Amino acid sequence: MVDPVSALNGRVAKGAVTVRDCGVQGMITLRADLSAAKVKALCKTIAGHAIPDNGRIALDEATGLAWMSPDEVLLIVPYQDVAATLSQIDKALTGLHYLAVDVSDARALIAVEGAFAAEVMAKLAPVDLHPGSFAVGQMRRSRMGQVAAAFWRTDAGFQVICFRSVAEYMFNQLSIAAKAGPVGVFDAR
């Protein structure tokens, strides 16, 4: 079988802030009663972290999970592990009311990294991205430019998830914002 191809197929726009396609990433939308012991335990087993609080993400490399809504988490696993993880969920949650679907291919994952990455993000997202307000571990479901997005801070900058169909728009607006240079508010000092 051929290899999976991400929407941006490895595109990179290098610069003081680099915008980079992160390739395919396994993602599972899990909707369930997040307070149920079985759900909590399962998430911990799959992601290696407890379900984070509202607006937060817990992630090591390509494995982790993010709080999406009061009854939804995003499980992040290696792309090739998605099918096995879905079976694991179905087995563990039998009898409970839940929904687990593979959304890996419905998304694009883009890294925004470099000196003024936060300002590039703040040009597009109506979110307080001041380093004092938005630190590693925090994540927002919001909008960037004219499309829906979710993003979180990493040590190197940010990672952005958007719908696959608008990956090119997202990549272009990020690289244009990066090329336009810093604003000089967050990272100037």
Added chain:
Amino acid sequence: MSTRLASGGRLVNRDRRVSFSFNGKTLQGYEGDTLASALLANDQLLVGRSFKYHRPRGVVAAGAEEPNGLVNLGVGAGFEPNQRATTTELYDGLVAQSQNHWPSLEFDVGVINKHLSRFMPAGFYYKMFIHPRPFWKHVYEPFIRQAAGLGKAPKDRDGSTYEHFHAHIDLLVIGGGIAGLAAALEAGRAGARVLLIEQTAGWGGRAVVDGATIDGLKAEEWVNHALQALEDMSNVTVRARMMGAGVYDHGYVLAYERLTDHAPETDGPRHRLWRIRATQTITATGAIERPLSFAGNDLPGVLLAAAVRDYVLNWGVSLGDRTVVVTNNDDAYRTAIALKKAGLDVPAIIDARALGGGELADQARALGIRIELGKGIASVKGGKRVTGVTICAQAGEGAVLEEIACDCIAMSGGWSPVVHLWSHCGGKLVWDADQAMFRPDADRAPTGADGMPFVLTAGIANGHLHSAEVVADGFAAGRSAAKVAGFSSKSGSAPDGADATEAPIEPVWLMPQGAGYAHRSKAWLDFQNDVKVSDVQLAAHEGFESVEHAKRYTTLGMATDQGKLSNINGLATLANSLNSTIPQVGTTTFRPPYTPISMGAIAGAARDEIFQPLRMTPISDWSNANGADNEPVGQWRRPFAYVRAGETVHDAVNREVTNTREKLGLLDASTLGKLVVKGPDAGRFLDMLYTNMMSTLAVGKCRYGLMCTENGFLMDDGVVARIDDDTWLCHTTTGGAERIHGWMEDWIQCEWWDWKVYVANVTEQFAQVAVVGPNARKLLEKIGGMDVSKETLPFMQWTDGNLGGFKVRVYRISFSGELSFEIAVPASYGRAFWDMMMDAGQEFGAMPYGTECLHILRAEKGFIMIGDETDGTVIPQDLNLGWAISKKKADYLGKRAQERSHMADPNRWKLVGLETLDGSVIEDGAYAVADGVNANGQRNTQGRVTSTYYSPTLKRGIAMGLVLHGPDRMGDEVELTKTGGGTVRARIVDQVFYDKAGEKQDG
């Protein structure tokens, strides 16, 4: 004449000359000049013509309030009209042209309007252009078009880039004068995240020009210290060339940063629109000086008094050797003193107040300046520039006492606080009679969601005209705003300012107060729009009592400066004319932006490839490389047809239809909405959403379903597949995916919140390929990997499997009447799967087809299309879809509505097929006409066309339409309208035109 002085000018760098051009003439200025100061330094007093009468216009002000100094700036891709010379910083190579004149600034034919001015009074447009009607087209409109318009529209695409930036802060301080600085300092010390912005390039506002003393320092020194202290605070951001444009609900503020206007060769965005969320906002926006209304106050050479001293002190530019100062307050004496100290002559200060001024007047007198108390200006002498004034008693009617030769008049009618930003979001004003000004009413501030004020005001903007009060007020506002935002400081203490003692202002709304009509009709209120005292008085006389009505009737304050100079004078004139008071008349509404901001800043980065998001499927790149002629479907771009060399789009569509019917067509159906609905109550939920029964659908099977609104109207359709016991996959229309997802969540979250149902939108998870035509099964069998035979996978079933190594889900459904499979693969494999299908399909005649072919295929089969057969007024029953409406169910969304009398009316138009007798294609949207006319004299109708195409299969036009009693009138003929007149005859037929028996769909 106006000229550069030998020395002076705190803002200009005399070591660096800057070359620029005005109306083709090359001129020299200095670094630090504005275009206005540089023009004045070159004796270019005349800068434009007024809007209505084409009167000569010179610069009046030195800042954002300037109404006259508007130019066409730049060339080509950098061209922009209506740029204010007073806020345009000079740069090398600047190109400016004056506006609203023809053929030249000096000789303007439109000036004839001036002589017609007595025939163009207030409300002229309303009065004259209504009757007689033909005059509008042939006389008035050409005349107005000739006269109208200030700058030229740009001809080229804007070559600059723009961007937005979102900032979330505790405190926004708008205005970099001493009040704003004091506020930012105190809030910054308290630890609040502060953004301090200043619209000009320089800091300190009036204080640094007028030489106030703060904390024992000269204002300029104090300002520099303050800026340094702010720079040292990591929680404070300080930005010059950034204007507070508008204040909105929830602490939302738009600010407009001009990054490269002063240096256009610099890389990066030209303007940045800041979208700020501030817990608190302080408007420390200063004040604007008011003109005085005397005859001839619009002549070039008549300026605001503070502007005259700004030009001398900031830019070392003199407006003339002899300046007469005319005032009703003490501040203008500063101008006289500054001019005198610069070595210029001030023949007289005309003070309308009988008692004159305070300490500043004493200083002026000590400098030997003649002061005339209780006097006013009767008229101004001169044509294109001032040559002198005649003096009269302010209390009188204008009898001339004396004529004084001069080349500049510096006028001051007092100061109006800039209350715009305070007012944008509901802040109210009080009339301060002692100071003759509207100032913010602290008790009626703009309030947030908690009912508490979120805007404070400070300094001159708050009605404090003296430095001591200004800095103290700024400090207090900064402390108070920081406290609201959760920060308190005990460390700072209020700066200490010192001022000259001033005598009170005496309001002067007309000079002299008893001026006759001849004088009043030459006393300008609005310089740009040519509104005079007499116009406002006429409006009042004609019954315009509301200031908002009078504004629109006279166009007072409707020019690009939005009445910054004319507002208060105009409403005071109106109040006097109505025998009312100023607070009773009130102000017009202050609306954002404070001064015009560029369209580019509003658009931000959204241009060219990111003008709007275009949604792409995994197959879009292939399509675009293979002749796709795209059409928008929502934000998707779907191939309308794949056009080959030498074909028209119409040819391509016909080829695709024929090929699909005869051989094999492939469609990129990835955009179809796909919603997973799961849970113990999912079946019950879908039974409520669809008109037909979905809970009884067997696992592995598909069913076509209809969704209606609560009002019974058909809103979406699609095939539903039962995946397992408690999981369904619902296909929606391409345009309906997000909407129907939201619709489902709405019902789950708001109405049936106790039902156990989850929904997920997996539309983009899959690439979906429709494989359609007699050879469809052959292709899948050739690729191999799963059994797709008629027996194993019959019509309206689905199965998971493997095709050519791809993990697929295959649906045996058909929207064309042909043998058809819809195959879903994970989107990341979509392109590889498509390539494989196209390759393997070659031997079976595979061709891609687009949306138009899809539409024709379905129309030939009489299948409805949401958006064609439906338009929000159509119910399923109108479309003969009764078979898809469950009779067994107690309820579904729309059921009750469909039982209403009008919905059950047998006279509702119903769907039929239509065939023209001559085989032609009926026009889109054509109506079937009926006898007679309706009450409006319009032709009666008995139906309308909903879909109409040329059928390449049947080689004739086919159509569907809604017709009165249609299904009962098979074989009847109707007349259908044509654009441009005439009708075409068509026969009512069954809507299924092709393969009525449905034999083709099983292959």
